[in-house]
Amino acid sequence: MAKAETAEMTPAAPVAKVGIVQLAIVAFVAVIGAVGAAGGLVWWMGKTGKLGGGGTKIVEVVKTEPQKTKDQVLEPMVVNLTDVGGRAYLRAAITLRVADEEKPGDAKKEEGGEKKPKAGGQQDVAVRDALIDVLGRKSSEELLQPEGKEQVKKEIKAVLTVREPSLKVVDIFFTEFLVQR
Incomplete structure (x- = not known):
């Protein structure tokens, strides 16, 4: 042991x-x-x-003067649509909001202090022709779709930019819009 x-x-x-x-x-x-x-x-x-x-991005906010605009009210128009049978039409009243590029010699003001947009003239005729051209290529079905009016506004703005470059269209408003089938 x-x-x-x-x-x-x-x-x-x-x-x-x-x-x-x-x-x-x-x-x-x-x-x-x-x-x-x-x-x-x-x-x-x-x-x-x-x-x-995506992360958070810091965006610098630049304060700018609001763009001066004026409204160009067009007379109501009736346009034939491309529906089968040729019986559909559109009655529309359109107002264009355009950039107001006031020149130094153009300061003629109305009594209320605002410039009255000129109606008529060659520019108005060209604008109405462009509107009839764009709207006349549409069918009632296209115009009555939920996005139909917005699509037409984009097309009108694009056509006016090409045909009337001096007219700086900011926005387009339908003040009357009636589709008859």
């Missing part, structure tokens, strides 16, 4: 004891390193545009 007693008395390899303070310091350093690495990665991805979600 002497052998068993000697085995118990032999000192074992020394075991390193780590204190709670040392463990807390190591954990703290590891957390700080991980947070710093994650923050750096997010910053880099945001800087290079690889971060999803």
